[in-house]
Every structure is written in C-alpha cells, then in structure tokens.
Amino acid sequence: MIETPHVDWLALSPTLALLGAAGVALLGAVTVPGHARRAFSAAVTGSGFIVSAVFAAIVFDRSADPTMLLSESMTRDRLGALAAVILALIGLAVVLVSWGDGRRGHVGEYYALLAAAGGGMVFIVSASSLMTMFLALEWFSISLYVLCALDTHRRESLEAGLKYLIIGSFGSGVLLFGCALVYGSTGQLGFSAIKEATGADDPLFVTGMAMILAGLAFKVSAAPFHMWTPDVYQGAPTSVTAFMAGATKVAALVVTLRILVTAFPEQAEIWSVAVAVLAVCSLAIGNLAAIAQRDVKRMLAYSSVSHAGFLLIAIAANSEDGATSLLYYLIPYAAATVGAFAIVGARERELGRPVSVASLEGLGWERPFLGAALWAFMLSLAGFPLTGGFFGKLFVFSAIYEAGWWWLVVLGVLATALSLAYYLWVVRALYMRPGEVRGAVVAAGGSPPRDLVLSSAVAAALAVTVGSFFFVQPLVDLARDAAASLPL
Amino acid sequence: MLTTLLIVVPLAAALVVWVLPLSDESTAGLALLAALAEVGLWVGGARNFDFSSQEQQYSASREWFSDLGISYSVGLYGFQFWLVGLTVVVGAAAIGYGMWAGRERPRAYFGLLLFLVGSLVGVFASQDLLLFYVFFEAMLIPIYVLVGVWGGPARVKATVTFVLYTMFGSLLMLASIIAFGISQGTFELAGLGTSSNDWVFLGFLVAFCVKAPLFPFHGWLRLAYTESLPEVAAILSGVVSKAAVFGFVWIVVPHFPGPVQDFRGLVLVLAAGTLAYGSLLAFRQPDIRGVVAYSSMAQMGLIVLGIFSVNDLGLDGAILHSVNHGLVSAGFFLLAGMIETRAGTGELVRLGGLAKGRPALATVVIVLGMFTLAVPGSTNFAGEFAILAGVFQRGWGYAAVGAAAIVLAAMYALRLVSAILHDRRSSGGADGGTDLVGGELVLVLPIVAILVVLSAWPALVTERSFPLDQPTSFITSQQEPAG
Numbered sequence: 001m002i003e004t005p006h007v008d009w010l011a012l013s014p015t016l017a018l019l020g021a022a023g024v025a026l027l028g029a030v031t032v033p034g035h036a037r038r039a040f041s042a043a044v045t046g047s048g049f050i051v052s053a054v055f056a057a058i059v060f061d062r063s064a065d066p067t068m069l070l071s072e073s074m075t076r077d078r079l080g081a082l083a084a085v086i087l088a089l090i091g092l093a094v095v096l097v098s099w100g101d102g103r104r105g106h107v108g109e110y111y112a113l114l115a116a117a118g119g120g121m122v123f124i125v126s127a128s129s130l131m132t133m134f135l136a137l138e139w140f141s142i143s144l145y146v147l148c149a150l151d152t153h154r155r156e157s158l159e160a161g162l163k164y165l166i167i168g169s170f171g172s173g174v175l176l177f178g179c180a181l182v183y184g185s186t187g188q189l190g191f192s193a194i195k196e197a198t199g200a201d202d203p204l205f206v207t208g209m210a211m212i213l214a215g216l217a218f219k220v221s222a223a224p225f226h227m228w229t230p231d232v233y234q235g236a237p238t239s240v241t242a243f244m245a246g247a248t249k250v251a252a253l254v255v256t257l258r259i260l261v262t263a264f265p266e267q268a269e270i271w272s273v274a275v276a277v278l279a280v281c282s283l284a285i286g287n288l289a290a291i292a293q294r295d296v297k298r299m300l301a302y303s304s305v306s307h308a309g310f311l312l313i314a315i316a317a318n319s320e321d322g323a324t325s326l327l328y329y330l331i332p333y334a335a336a337t338v339g340a341f342a343i344v345g346a347r348e349r350e351l352g353r354p355v356s357v358a359s360l361e362g363l364g365w366e367r368p369f370l371g372a373a374l375w376a377f378m379l380s381l382a383g384f385p386l387t388g389g390f391f392g393k394l395f396v397f398s399a400i401y402e403a404g405w406w407w408l409v410v411l412g413v414l415a416t417a418l419s420l421a422y423y424l425w426v427v428r429a430l431y432m433r434p435g436e437v438r439g440a441v442v443a444a445g446g447s448p449p450r451d452l453v454l455s456s457a458v459a460a461a462l463a464v465t466v467g468s469f470f471f472v473q474p475l476v477d478l479a480r481d482a483a484a485s486l487p488l
Numbered sequence: 489m490l491t492t493l494l495i496v497v498p499l500a501a502a503l504v505v506w507v508l509p510l511s512d513e514s515t516a517g518l519a520l521l522a523a524l525a526e527v528g529l530w531v532g533g534a535r536n537f538d539f540s541s542q543e544q545q546y547s548a549s550r551e552w553f554s555d556l557g558i559s560y561s562v563g564l565y566g567f568q569f570w571l572v573g574l575t576v577v578v579g580a581a582a583i584g585y586g587m588w589a590g591r592e593r594p595r596a597y598f599g600l601l602l603f604l605v606g607s608l609v610g611v612f613a614s615q616d617l618l619l620f621y622v623f624f625e626a627m628l629i630p631i632y633v634l635v636g637v638w639g640g641p642a643r644v645k646a647t648v649t650f651v652l653y654t655m656f657g658s659l660l661m662l663a664s665i666i667a668f669g670i671s672q673g674t675f676e677l678a679g680l681g682t683s684s685n686d687w688v689f690l691g692f693l694v695a696f697c698v699k700a701p702l703f704p705f706h707g708w709l710r711l712a713y714t715e716s717l718p719e720v721a722a723i724l725s726g727v728v729s730k731a732a733v734f735g736f737v738w739i740v741v742p743h744f745p746g747p748v749q750d751f752r753g754l755v756l757v758l759a760a761g762t763l764a765y766g767s768l769l770a771f772r773q774p775d776i777r778g779v780v781a782y783s784s785m786a787q788m789g790l791i792v793l794g795i796f797s798v799n800d801l802g803l804d805g806a807i808l809h810s811v812n813h814g815l816v817s818a819g820f821f822l823l824a825g826m827i828e829t830r831a832g833t834g835e836l837v838r839l840g841g842l843a844k845g846r847p848a849l850a851t852v853v854i855v856l857g858m859f860t861l862a863v864p865g866s867t868n869f870a871g872e873f874a875i876l877a878g879v880f881q882r883g884w885g886y887a888a889v890g891a892a893a894i895v896l897a898a899m900y901a902l903r904l905v906s907a908i909l910h911d912r913r914s915s916g917g918a919d920g921g922t923d924l925v926g927g928e929l930v931l932v933l934p935i936v937a938i939l940v941v942l943s944a945w946p947a948l949v950t951e952r953s954f955p956l957d958q959p960t961s962f963i964t965s966q967q968e969p970a971g
Contacts, residue, residue, distance in 0.1 A: 036562060053582055225940075268494040307590065321659055324555075341841065365593070367598075372506075379629065384625060384629070385623075385625040385626050386622070386626050386629070390622070391553065394618075394666065394749075395556065396557070397663075397664055397666050398556055398669075398670045401667065401670050404671060406667065409663055409666060409667070412657075413659045413660070413662060413663045415658055417655060417659045420651070420652075420655055424632070424648075424651060427632070427633075428636065428647075428648070431633055431636065431637050432633075432636045432637055432643075432644050432647075464895070465747070472553045473551065473552065473553050473554055473555065474554065476555050
C-alpha cells in the first residue's frame with residue numbers, strides 16, 4: 001500500500017473553496033439558462049470568496065505557530081492566512097463591483113476565472129517552495145490573461161490580454177530561470193531548505209535570486225518591470241483592473257516578502273539594496289508618469305507602480321516592523337484601489353467611453369456619495385490623514401527609518417508630494433469645473449439607475465479606508481501576528 | 489472631556505449636515521447652532537478654567553497607535569485656550585455670515601466650514617505631535633474645496649497654489665516628525681524631550697513659515713485671501729495662520745532649544761522683513777481685501793518676532809496679539825464682504841464716500857481701522873508694545889524695524905479707512921447701498937466688543953496664557969520629558 005502524506009485540509013480550504021466555486025461557476029456557464037446565469041455565477045463566486053475568507057480567518061486563528069505542510073511545499077501560518085483573508089475580501093468586493101457591468105457574453109466564464117485567479121493568489125501567499133510558488137503564480141496569471149482579454153469586442157481589451165500574456169510570460173520565464181539556478185546551486189526547492197543549503201558566494205545562486213526577484217517584480221509591477229501595467233490596466237475590463245491592482249499586488253508582495261526572508265536571509269545585504277533600488281525607481285517613474293496621464297485608469301496604473309515603491313520600502317527594511325507595515329499598508333491600499341476603480345468603472349458605464357480626468361468633472365455634485373468616496377480614496381492613496389493610507393505610509397517610513405535608511409524617508413516624502421499633484425487633480429475635477437459649464441459632460445443615454453450593489457461595495461471600501469485610520473492599532477496587531485510567523 | 493467635545497461637536501455636526509437631507513435653511517440653522525454651541529462650551533469652560541494651575545486643563549488621553557507611541561492626547565494650557573476661543577468666535581461669525589449671505593450648495597458648504605472649525609480646535613488642543621499633524625493636514629481638506637469651489641474667478645489657481653505651498657511645508661514637517669518621534673519612541677509632546685538636529689528643526693520651521701506666512705513663503709497668500717469667500721478668508725487669516733503660532737510656541741521653541749538659539753537671527757530677520765514688506769505691500773494694494781491680506785501677513789511677522797525673542801514679554805505679547813489680529817483680521821474680511829456685496833466691488837478707486845448716511849458702517853470700519861493701526865489704548869497697541877519690548881532685548885534693530893512698521897500700519901490703515909469712507913467717489917463708481925443691517929451688526933459687533941474689552945483689560949490674556957504668568961520658565965520646563 002502506498003503511504004499517502006497527511007493532508008491538512010483546513011489549511012487548503014481557502015484555496016479549495018475558490019477552486020470549487022470556479023468549477024461550479026464554469027458548469028453554470030453551460031448548464032444554467034442565460035437569464036439566470038449572471039445571478040448564479042455571481043452568487044457562487046461571491047459565496048466562494050466569503051467561504052474562503054472565513055476559512056482563512058479560522059486558519060489565522062488556529063495557526064499561532066507556523067507549520068510546514070505537504071513535504072514543505074506549503075506553510076500554514078498567519079502571514080498566509082491574513083493575506084488570504086485580504087485577497088478573498090478583495091475578490092468579494094470585485095464580484096459586487098462587476099454585478100452591474102452589463103457584461104453580455106462570457107458571464108459564467110468571467111466569474112469562474114475570477115474565482116480561479118483568487119484561488120491561485122490565496123495559494124501563492126502560503127507557498128513555501130519554488131515549485132508551488134511558480135505553479136501558483138502561473139495559475140493566477142493565466143486566469144488573469146484570459147480575464148484581461150474577456151471583452152473580445154473591444155480592441156483595447158484584446159491588446160491588454162496579449163500584452164499581459166507576452167510580458168507576463170517573459171516575467172514568469174525569468175522567475176523560472178531564477179528558480180532553476182537556485183535549485184541548481186543548492187539542490188533544494190523548499191524555502192527554508194534553500195536557506196540551510198546555501199552556498200552564499202556562489203554567483204549562480206545570487207544570479208538566481210536576482211532573477212527570482214525580477215520575476216516577482218513583474219507581478220508587483222515595480223519599475224523598471226512595470227511597462228505592461230498602464231496598457232493592461234487601461235485596456236482590461238475595469239472590474240478586472242480593480243482585481244489586478246488590488247489582489248495581484250497583495251499576493252505578489254507577500255510572496256516576495258516570504259521568499260526573501262525565509263530563503264535568502266543570508267543575502268539580506270544584497271537584496272535589501274536591490275529592493276530599495278526597485279522602490280526608488282518605482283517611486284520616481286510611477287509618480288512622474290502618473291502626472292502626465294489624462295486617462296484615469298492609466299493614472300491609477302502608474303499610481304499603483306508608485307505604491308509598489310512604497311510597499312517595497314517596507315520589504316527593504318528587512319525587519320518585523322517592515323513586514324508589519326507592509327501588511328497594514330496593503331489593507332487601506334487595496335480598499336482604496338478597488339473602490340477607486342469601481343467608481344471609475346461606474347462612470348465609464350455611465351458615459352459609455354473611457355474615463356479621462358476631465359470626464360470626472362461634476363461627478364462630486366451629481367453623485368455625492370460616489371464623489372465623496374472617490375475623494376477619500378484619492379486622499380488615502382496620497383497618504384492624507386483621516387484615511388488609512390496616512391498611517392500606512394507613516395508606518396513604512398518609520399520602519400525604514402529605524403532600519404537606518406533615512407534618505408528613503410526623504411525620497412518617500414518627496415514622492416508623496418509629487419503624487420499629490422495627480423490625486424488632487426482628480427479631486428479638483430470632481431468638484432471644481434472650469435468655466436461652470438453645467439451639463440458639459442452628459443451621461444450617455446441618461447443617468448443609469450442607481451447601482452446599489454456597487455454602492456455597497458464602495459461603501460465597504462470606504463469604511464475600510466477610513467476605518468483603518470481610526471482603528472489602526474487592532475489592524476496593526478493582526479499584521480504583527482502575521483509578520484511574527486516569518487523568521488525575522 | 490470638554491476639549492474632546494469642542495473638537496467633536498463641529499465634526500459631528502458636519503457629518504449630520506452632509507448626511508441628512510435637510511432643507512437649505514435648516515442646514516444653515518443647524519450649522520449656526522453647532523457654532524454657537526461651541527462658543528457656549530468654550531465660555532462654560534472659561535468659567536472653570538484654572539489659569540494659575542501648572543497642569544493641562546480638560547485633558548483627555550487615549551491609546552491610539554501604541555506601536556509607534558501615538559495617542560489621542562488633547563488638553564489645554566492658557567494660550568491654547570485663548571486660541572481655541574479665537575477659533576470658536578471667528579468660526580461662529582463666519583458661519584453666521586455664510587448664513588446671512590446665502591451660499592450655493594449649503595449642505596456641502598456648511599459641513600465643510602464646521603469640519604474646518606473642528607480640525608482647527610484639534611490643532612490648538614493637540615498634546616501629541618502626530619495628532620497635531622493629523623489635524624493640521626485635515627484642515628487642508630475643507631480649505632481646498634472651500635476656496636476652490638465657492639471662491640472668485642481665480643479660485644482654482646488660488647486653491648492649487650495654497651495647497652502646493654502648504655503641502656510642501658507639511659510634508660517636510662512629516663519627515664521631521666517621523667525622525668523626531670521615532671528617535672524618541674513617543675509622539676506625545678510632554679514626553680518628547682528636546683532635539684538638537686538642525687534638519688529636523690528646519691522641517692518644522694519651513695512648515696510653520698509657510699503657514700504663517702513669513703517672507704519668502706507667502707506666495708499663496710494674496711490669491712487665497714482675496715479669491716475665497718469673505719468668511720473663508722476670515723477663518724484663513726484670522727485662525728488658520730495661528731496654527732503657525734501654536735507650532736512655534738508649543739513645538740519649535742520648547743523642543744528645539746539649541747537650533748532655536750542658532751537660527752534665531754535668521755528667523756528674526758525673516759520676521760522683521762515680513763513685517764516691513766507686508767506693511768509696504770498693504771499700503772500699495774488696490775482693493776480692501778488685498779490691504780487686509782498683506783496687513784495680516786505683516787502682523788504675523790510681528791507675532792513671530794515676539795515668539796522668537798523667547799522671553800516673557802515677547803511670548804505674552806505674541807499670544808495677545810494673535811488673538812487681537814485674529815479678531816481684527818476676521819472682522820475686516822467680513823466687513824470687506826459686506827461692502828463688496830453692497831458696492832459690487834472691493835477696488836478702492838471705485839469706492840469712497842460710504843460714510844455718508846451710513847453711520848454704523850462708518851463706525852465699525854473706523855474702530856477696526858483704529859485697532860489695525862494699534863492706536864495707543866487699544867489691545868493691539870498692548871500686544872505690539874509687549875512684542876517690541878520683548879524683541880528689543882534681542883537687538884534694538886528688530887525693535888526699530890517693528891516700530892517703523894507700526895508707522896506703516898498707520899499709513900495703510902488710514903488709507904484704507906479714508907478710501908472706503910471718505911474719499912469722493914470717482915465718477916462711475918459703485919453705489920454704496922444701504923447701511924449695515926441688523927444681521928450684519930450681530931456678526932461684527934461681538935468681535936468689536938471683545939476687542940474693546942481686551943483693550944480695557946489686556947492682562948486678561950497676557951497674564952493667563954502660561955501657568956504662573958512665566959512663559960519662558962514654563963516652556964523650559966517642557967524640555968524635561970515627563971515620565
């Protein structure tokens with residue numbers, strides 16, 4: 001009789017719930033009659049994300065000490081569990097946001113792919129060997145390639161899918177090559193085994209590490225590996241963009257943090273400098289390029305590049321505070337990003353064309369709730385007080401300051417100053433129209449009925465964005481518990 | 489508890505105004521009610537305020553972000569109490585004026601005004617450095633929209649310039665706050681101790697110099713004060729600029745004794761320069777609000793002179809003069825608004841002769857003008873005298889500039905008064921409209937009355953700004969971290 005390894009079903013349950021939801025939604029795409037398909041798939045996927053979040057929360061509660069599962073291919077710990085909760089909630093928000101999408105074709109497939117991508121992300125944050133990491137990365141990337149190209153009637157969507165496929169595959173290739181080099185020089189796949197086996201001065205090993213970092217930087221969309229970001233974010237269906245900007249970043253950053261501190265702690269001096277360089281590049285390019293954008297989705301894409309910079313600063317700190325600040329930062333960041341894209345998507349539907357900053361004019365008065373929410377999201381992304389983004393940045397800066405890199409604080413502050421230019425530009429457009437020409441922007445085909453589902457998703461995002469400011473300490477406690485499972 | 493109430497009442501009222509679909513009238517009424525409740529709370533607080541105590545009054549403290557040593561910690565010493573009083577009085581007058589003048593989109597408008605008042609009270613009551621920063625930044629949010637949406641034709645430019653200048657300063661300050669707070673392990677002002685780091689000091693200095701503003705950081709001033717609505721300008725010049733006073737008195741001077749000593753010359757020169765330059769510019773302005781704006785800048789220079797002389801006279805004078813200037817400046821901006829509504833213009837060449845048949849207007853303008861030029865016997869004279877006597881101990885040159893600028897103040901104040909009231913109107917000039925009506929008098933007279941009371945009894949503020957009326961020893965006592 002073959003001895004089967006012990007499987008910790010609870011640890012796998014967040015992933016399995018989403019895989020199950022993906023399967024059911026896909027079945028629904030062919031069996032459920034067309035008129036009920038949207039409701040069916042959305043309900044299945046939404047409950048998949050809810051179940052996944054609940055299970056992840058249970059895992060968080062019951063995993064005070066990290067344990068290795070399935071011959072060290074996966075870790076059950078609070079870091080992965082917290083990230084999984086965040087990812088599942090982002091997924092749920094995206095399901096709500098895309099309810100009013102007006103998508104006609106491929107509804108079932110859309111939701112199935114969303115759940116599948118979510119499953120891959122929930123899996124990767126717990127991955128602890130090169131093999132599972134690469135597997136999960138491809139798993140959610142392939143789902144995202146298809147999601148980007150799902151609006152087959154729009155050229156931009158197809159273009160986005162193709163671009164993401166080509167550049168993303170290139171990034172995966174770099175990552176895989178890096179994994180091969182590391183495996184070649186150490187003979188190990190598990191993160192902690194790599195640490196034990198290390199031949200630190202082996203040039204192949206360091207090259208492999210650098211390539212792994214570069215491959216992950218593609219997914220994080222850190223400069224100079226960000227080239228795909230603006231085109232893909234702009235072209236992809238807006239709800240998919242929201243998912244990518246929020247969830248992909250969480251997943252990729254958490255796995256970057258995990259692999260760097262568990263597999264390569266001996267090389268910390270090398271990679272922390274490399275990560276800091278990536279951060280500086282992202283801050284500079286992201287912010288400068290964002291100022292020049294007219295299209296809001298492109299602008300937010302570059303803004304996400306600049307946030308990758310801030311988040312990488314937290315990783316570069318290579319400390320428990322750094323890891324804690326990263327996890328905390330991700331919460332208001334993800335909420336504000338998903339919320340902002342949700343509102344942009346709503347405006348897009350209303351106007352029937354891509355949303356430029358100019359076409360946001362007057363939104364604040366016509367849709368007071370969405371306007372005020374977008375205002376709060378912009379302030380949070382800019383790191384303004386009364387939003388969680390402020391404490392996120394403050395915490396990241398204080399972590400890197402304690403690590404002794406005060407110049408990164410100065411650079412970060414300068415980048416924040418630059419970023420105000422475009423975030424406040426959006427706020428200006430919301431409330432101040434040049435020339436007071438009322439009705440200059442006419443909603444195509446009149447105002448659509450209020451989308452209560454979307455509004456509730458935006459309200460939830462707003463509650464998280466503002467709530468994470470006032471209740472910073474409880475969230476930081478959670479983040480610290482999660483960060484404690486790393487060997488820092 | 490009272491301090492928290494003073495902060496929360498306007499913020500809560502702002503939320504109510506935004507969320508509840510009230511009618512325009514009840515929105516304005518509710519806002520005014522909240523503003524008057526603030527004044528009532530403050531007056532009630534004044535009755536039980538123990539000015540002789542060394543302790544903070546009405547303090548409240550709660551853990552907030554304990555990992556970084558950030559807490560919600562508020563409380564009032566005498567000078568903070570006066571600044572809060574200035575805020576609630578000017579805030580109520582401004583909201584009353586907005587109600588009287590009638591504003592578009594009142595729910596958004598009054599909500600933002602209340603929000604601004606709440607965050608200003610928070611600024612003046614903070615006992616935690618980071619909490620201070622939070623309120624300091626939070627007040628930018630309403631200002632940005634208040635100036636940008638309801639202002640004059642160049643309002644968008646005005647608001648963008650203002651925000652760019654202020655954010656530039658405050659982000660430098662944020663870097664300083666991080667460096668200072670993290671290295672001390674707490675952000676609580678009482679526990680912060682001192683720092684001798686020049687860069688950290690400069691971050692704070694620049695932020696407050698922008699806010700005041702001191703030359704050469706005043707580029708935002710003219711547009712912001714003239715393009716915004718009169719009541720918004722009243723709050724901006726009367727109260728918001730006092731955030732700089734608070735920052736200098738309660739953060740910079742106590743916690744950076746070394747750098748303050750090293751940079752005192754520079755700051756005093758900048759302040760004296762601001763005083764002279766602002767006064768000259770005020771003398772050359774073509775409209776009412778321009779004169780008041782630059783006179784406001786000049787007075788801020790004078791106040792900073794007082795603070796950076798770091799002696800009892802200078803500090804007492806600075807606090808008294810902050811209150812005086814806040815009231816006078818706010819009163820004048822409201823008056824400017826009333827005149828502009830009547831005459832349709834604020835340009836001095838097109839005004840004139842308004843004294844004829846308008847006794848109430850003429851009286852109020854002349855009285856406020858007398859306060860502006862610090863006529864002996866007025867509270868402004870008391871404030872300026874104390875400041876100049878204080879700064880004299882640091883060098884007679886600064887006092888000489890200050891004294892000269894007081895002459896300039898007389899020049900621009902008299903020019904303003906006579907241009908509004910007495911000069912013959914040029915042909916094609918604007919019609920002056922009626923005299924001040926009851927609603928307007930109700931707004932302006934309390935301000936004048938407070939100024940008159942302070943003139944009779946300036947020691948009300950000067951002797952009650954710092955415990956035991958010993959500003960310097962009190963501030964020095966803050967340099968030892970308490971526990």
